[in-house]
Amino acid sequence: MKTETDNINNELMPRTTGVVHNMVKLARNTRRWIYFRLFRTPIDILITCIISALLLQFLPKVLAWLTWNSVAFWGDPNLCTEEGACWPFLREKIRLILFGTYPFSEQWRPALACLLLVGLVGLSFTQLLRLRSTVIVWTIGSVAFFVLMSGGSLGLVEVDSIQWNGLPVLLMLSIFSVIGAFPIGILLALGRFQKEDPVLRSIAVGYIEIVRGVPMVMVLFMGLFILPLMLPESMNLNSLYTTLIVLVFFHAAYFAEEIRGGLQALPKGQYEAAKSQGLTYWQSMRFIILPQALKCSMPGNMNTLLGAYKDTSLVVILGIHDIMATAKMAYSEPQWQQYGVEAYLLVALWYFCTCLCLSTYSRKLETTESKAAK
Amino acid sequence: MKSTAKLFAVATALTITASQVQAGAVMDDVKANDEVICLVNPNSPGFSVPDSQGVFQGFNTEFCRMTAAAILGDADKASIRGIGFSDSMKTIVAQKAHMASRSITRTGTRDANPGMSFVVTTFYDGQGFMVPKKLGVKNASELSGATVCAEEGSTTLLNIADWFTDNDMQYKVENINDKSARMQAFFSGKCDVLASDLTALASDRQLAKTPSDYVLLPNIISNEPLTLVARPDTAFETAIFWSFQVMLNAERLGVTSENIDQVVADLDNQPKAVQRLLGSDSAAGEMATALGLVDDWSYQIIKQVGNYGEVYDKHLGSQTALDITRDGTFNALVSNGGLLYPHPIR
Numbered sequence: 001m002k003t004e005t006d007n008i009n010n011e012l013m014p015r016t017t018g019v020v021h022n023m024v025k026l027a028r029n030t031r032r033w034i035y036f037r038l039f040r041t042p043i044d045i046l047i048t049c050i051i052s053a054l055l056l057q058f059l060p061k062v063l064a065w066l067t068w069n070s071v072a073f074w075g076d077p078n079l080c081t082e083e084g085a086c087w088p089f090l091r092e093k094i095r096l097i098l099f100g101t102y103p104f105s106e107q108w109r110p111a112l113a114c115l116l117l118v119g120l121v122g123l124s125f126t127q128l129l130r131l132r133s134t135v136i137v138w139t140i141g142s143v144a145f146f147v148l149m150s151g152g153s154l155g156l157v158e159v160d161s162i163q164w165n166g167l168p169v170l171l172m173l174s175i176f177s178v179i180g181a182f183p184i185g186i187l188l189a190l191g192r193f194q195k196e197d198p199v200l201r202s203i204a205v206g207y208i209e210i211v212r213g214v215p216m217v218m219v220l221f222m223g224l225f226i227l228p229l230m231l232p233e234s235m236n237l238n239s240l241y242t243t244l245i246v247l248v249f250f251h252a253a254y255f256a257e258e259i260r261g262g263l264q265a266l267p268k269g270q271y272e273a274a275k276s277q278g279l280t281y282w283q284s285m286r287f288i289i290l291p292q293a294l295k296c297s298m299p300g301n302m303n304t305l306l307g308a309y310k311d312t313s314l315v316v317i318l319g320i321h322d323i324m325a326t327a328k329m330a331y332s333e334p335q336w337q338q339y340g341v342e343a344y345l346l347v348a349l350w351y352f353c354t355c356l357c358l359s360t361y362s363r364k365l366e367t368t369e370s371k372a373a374k
Numbered sequence: 375m376k377s378t379a380k381l382f383a384v385a386t387a388l389t390i391t392a393s394q395v396q397a398g399a400v401m402d403d404v405k406a407n408d409e410v411i412c413l414v415n416p417n418s419p420g421f422s423v424p425d426s427q428g429v430f431q432g433f434n435t436e437f438c439r440m441t442a443a444a445i446l447g448d449a450d451k452a453s454i455r456g457i458g459f460s461d462s463m464k465t466i467v468a469q470k471a472h473m474a475s476r477s478i479t480r481t482g483t484r485d486a487n488p489g490m491s492f493v494v495t496t497f498y499d500g501q502g503f504m505v506p507k508k509l510g511v512k513n514a515s516e517l518s519g520a521t522v523c524a525e526e527g528s529t530t531l532l533n534i535a536d537w538f539t540d541n542d543m544q545y546k547v548e549n550i551n552d553k554s555a556r557m558q559a560f561f562s563g564k565c566d567v568l569a570s571d572l573t574a575l576a577s578d579r580q581l582a583k584t585p586s587d588y589v590l591l592p593n594i595i596s597n598e599p600l601t602l603v604a605r606p607d608t609a610f611e612t613a614i615f616w617s618f619q620v621m622l623n624a625e626r627l628g629v630t631s632e633n634i635d636q637v638v639a640d641l642d643n644q645p646k647a648v649q650r651l652l653g654s655d656s657a658a659g660e661m662a663t664a665l666g667l668v669d670d671w672s673y674q675i676i677k678q679v680g681n682y683g684e685v686y687d688k689h690l691g692s693q694t695a696l697d698i699t700r701d702g703t704f705n706a707l708v709s710n711g712g713l714l715y716p717h718p719i720r
Binding site (some may be wrong): 082092093095100101102103104106140160162163165239242318319321325328332333334335337338340351 | 416417418419420423424425426428429430431455456457458461465490554577580581583693694696
């Protein structure tokens with residue numbers, strides 16, 4: 001749909017080539033885009049006006065706070081004012097936010113441990129390794145992570161887990177809880193999606209529905225206060241490991257439901273075909289059903305994984321110092337009390353970047369999987 | 375009869391030996407590991423907050439350092455760890471730490487727990503009120519009908535209820551658990567009064583745009599003796615108690631970390647009390663032998679940590695952001711009208 005002015009412009013303007021032509025084309029396209037997207041109907045015009053007014057109201061202030069009114073990262077913190085962000089605060093506190101009260105001279109260890117975990121996740125995403133080598137690499141990596149963090153061997157100073165703070169705690173809780181939860185989720189899903197054993201089935205259903213029916217905060221509290229009562233007294237689990245165990249069992253229920261969806265989505269013929277080949281239950285699951293079901297449920301699983309990752313920040317309420325708690329520590333010192341926003345912006349940036357990576361990966365996975373299916 | 379008495383004597387002797395062996399266990403553990411594991415609040419401005427290197431700094435951490443200086447001769451051998459309130463009690467009872475210096479109020483029921491001992495009160499806190507200056511309120515008895523902002527689920531609310539009912543006044547409470555939200559509500563005028571412990575109020579005031587627009591009322595409606603907690607061990611507890619007395623005596627006698635070397639160099643011309651405090655063959659020396667402390671423990675405490683007044687001024691005093699008044703409060707020395715009473719080192 002061309003407007004009248006466009007036609008006139010076309011007639012008046014001589015045919016130009018090269019840069020000028022492209023620029024004219026670009027200008028026309030832009031104008032058209034603006035007209036069609038923003039001002040086509042009276043309602044569009046109204047919405048555009050309202051949103052622009054709001055943006056004009058707030059955007060300059062936010063931008064000013066973030067940039068020209070702020071004190072640069074390498075600047076002098078004494079120049080910080082209320083009008084702008086105080087980036088030198090982050091320069092001063094970055095290591096506290098990342099590693100908390102881990103002994104300062106030993107902080108290369110949590111740094112290395114974090115790199116290790118992030119590297120392992122990245123490596124698994126490339127899908128270069130087969131399942132067996134992935135398991136081996138992760139086992140070695142996890143042992144290395146705990147040796148690095150706790151020390152006490154290989155000439156490393158022992159560091160009590162009370163002093164583990166910040167990023168390594170976040171990565172450890174989120175990654176290991178998901179790794180632990182996924183196999184349990186598969187078993188729960190299989191338990192729920194079968195008819196031979198009604199007892200097993202009702203146990204799986206009961207477990208999944210109870211866990212999914214209560215808020216995570218409550219499960220965390222229950223775990224912290226009730227789990228120690230069930231264990232023998234000599235097993236004095238510290239709250240970090242208790243939380244990890246609780247998270248594993250919590251996320252397992254969610255994975256179970258996603259995987260059950262995958263199991264249900266498979267055509268019945270697949271099950272019958274597996275049976276007709278004379279495969280046992282476990283063989284048919286291992287070779288026929290699960291590979292397809294897991295593929296089907298991948299988008300849902302990635303969704304659960306993202307949620308699990310972000311929910312990890314709730315452990316703050318149990319007195320575990322993940323990156324949210326260390327951000328709070330950073331602006332608790334009396335002379336830095338005003339700079340909470342800067343600290344939380346850094347944490348938000350971390351979460352945003354990592355979640356973006358995860359969701360991009362899952363979208364890529366979906367497209368490759370669906371292409372492969374075709 | 376005779377044999378019963380004998381048996382009794384043997385039994386008593388056995389109990390005494392047993393308890394003596396037990397008594398030194400924590401002290402021995404500290405020496406064997408060459409560190410004092412000391413629990414603090416992970417996030418309490420002025421009292422214990424990690425600095426940019428992740429090392430805890432603040433008023434409460436100094437008593438961890440004091441203990442390490444007295445027993446091990448080096449204040450830096452205090453391994454200071456931040457941990458939540460209920461976890462810290464559990465950790466002490468589970469024998470995973472030696473002491474806690476984290477503003478724990480000494481109460482009867484807590485003291486009745488055999489797994490932990492309250493040793494000595496380092497700070498007398500109490501619940502108070504903060505109001506905007508423009509309200510013109512001078513005393514909490516003028517607060518009838520006020521809206522009070524307070525933290526949900528704390529003893530704060532119970533104390534407020536007690537106080538307002540006892541004084542026959544109406545009030546409304548805004549329970550806001552999150553600190554930032556509570557501050558926002560108070561500074562924006564949604565509540566007239568903010569109620570909390572005095573030390574917390576002093577640090578909260580710093581969050582205001584102009585802190586001087588807000589005043590703390592003189593009424594203190596609860597007693598909060600913030601006390602050091604140790605794992606039960608007579609020798610260890612005695613060491614902490616008397617180390618604290620050294621800090622009080624040093625302030626009373628005007629000995630500081632700055633001037634202590636001059637004082638020691640010229641010890642013979644010092645008052646007798648100073649000689650007893652710092653001389654090697656004096657009362658302090660005898661105590662060191664009896665308690666198993668380093669020989670010059672009193673010197674090390676004052677040199678490395680400072681006297682009580684120095685520590686107070688450094689973390690809470692008028693030149694800090696917290697600016698918690700000391701003169702005329704319970705936390706002054708007895709000679710200045712407070713409750714801190716230096717016990718005699720002799």
